[in-house]
Amino acid sequence: MTPSLGPSHGSGTPWSDLDRPPLNAAALRRGLLRPGALWTSLDIVGETGSTNSDLAARAATLPEGAVLIAEEQTAGRGRLDRTWSAPARSGLFFSVLLKPDVPVTRLPWLPLLTGVAAAAALARAGGVDTALKWPNDLLVTVEGEERKTGGILAERAGDDGIVVGLGINVTLRKEELPVPTAGSLALANAISTDRDTLLRAVLRSLEHWYGRWTAAEGDPAACGVQEAYVAGCATLGRQVRCELPGDRTLTGEAVAIDGHGHLVVAAPGGEREAVGAGDIVHLRRLD
Structure with missing residues (x-):
């Protein structure tokens, strides 16, 4: 659901790790x-x-x-x-x-x-x-x-x-x-x-x-x-670099989430572009 956040381990028994009991x-x-x-x-x-x-x-x-x-x-x-x-x-x-x-x-x-x-x-x-x-x-x-x-x-x-x-x-x-x-x-x-x-x-x-x-x-x-x-989005207000298909890159400030759920990025020249989740290869913060 996101890139790997941890190594894979065998399950063992349900109580092989006492800090990690099974769900009820x-x-x-x-x-x-x-x-x-x-x-x-x-x-x-x-x-x-x-x-x-x-x-x-x-x-x-x-x-x-x-x-x-x-x-x-x-x-x-x-x-x-x-x-x-x-x-x-x-x-x-x-x-x-x-x-x-x-x-x-x-x-x-x-x-x-x-x-x-x-x-x-x-x-x-x-x-x-x-x-x-x-x-x-x-x-x-x-x-x-x-x-x-x-x-x-x-x-x-x-x-x-x-x-x-x-x-x-x-x-x-x-x-x-x-x-x-x-x-x-x-x-x-x-x-x-x-x-x-x-x-x-x-x-x-x-x-x-x-x-x-x-x-x-x-x-x-x-x-x-x-x-x-x-209100809860940490991306907004940050400088970001959007890596898009075709080796295209969009750099600027993330300024809004529009009505379609797209991220609106304001480039240094003032022009704005809305990017959909399906268009993003990587989104990186620059600050």
């Missing part, structure tokens, strides 16, 4: 699967290649609201097929099946909405400030620096489905970080790293924001998600 499927189902709720099923597997791939393969036979969680992913994917791997039970690795009845032009807001929901939930349940890096990353502060702790990947599944995957590093330790820009909730001094609590919070927050968005027929301004994303 029964308790999660009791807390999340309610009559009239968005979430309709919740399954946990010990290990799989990719929850996005697994859920997408079954999308035609499942109702909206199916949730698939893996204690460990061995072939997790991010944008542009970048890989995701992390130690077993060190984070939240899950996908949800959504079937939004909104205009197709507003679908790019779904991963941004997911970011808003996840950031709000992690701040509330984990007690750690979580910022958004456009278009699909979650950031926390570790030792005074912004670090990537998770990411989001949305993919089409069948005629009307979209699978949204999230990967969030919860207890990844310093010695497990593959690159200095990676982080985890534990390294950001979260007040709670209980994965059951965090997962319930993220899914409830996502249900809330998804309900508002679909009720507004996907209008990001009317449902408040555009305002919330802008």
Whole structure:
């Protein structure tokens, strides 16, 4: 769901690492699967290649609201097929099946909405400030620096489905970080790293924001998600370099998120260009 944030380890037994107990499927189902709720099923597997791939393969036979969680992913994917791997039970690795009845032009807001929901939930349940890096990353502060702790990947599944995957590093330790820009909730001094609590919070927050968005027929301004994303976006106000297809580069200040969910970049000469998530190969901060 983002580039690899940690090395892959064998699962061993569920209690091979006492700091990383397994998720409680029964308790999660009791807390999340309610009559009239968005979430309709919740399954946990010990290990799989990719929850996005697994859920997408079954999308035609499942109702909206199916949730698939893996204690460990061995072939997790991010944008542009970048890989995701992390130690077993060190984070939240899950996908949800959504079937939004909104205009197709507003679908790019779904991963941004997911970011808003996840950031709000992690701040509330984990007690750690979580910022958004456009278009699909979650950031926390570790030792005074912004670090990537998770990411989001949305993919089409069948005629009307979209699978949204999230990967969030919860207890990844310093010695497990593959690159200095990676982080985890534990390294950001979260007040709670209980994965059951965090997962319930993220899914409830996502249900809330998804309900508002679909009720507004996907209008990001009317449902408040555009305002919330802008408020939590660490990319805005920064100098950035956008690496685009065809070896084209756009450099300037990130000044806005427009109504289509695109990042608006103001070049030094004053001209502005809106860039969609699908157009970005890399987005790098210059300050």
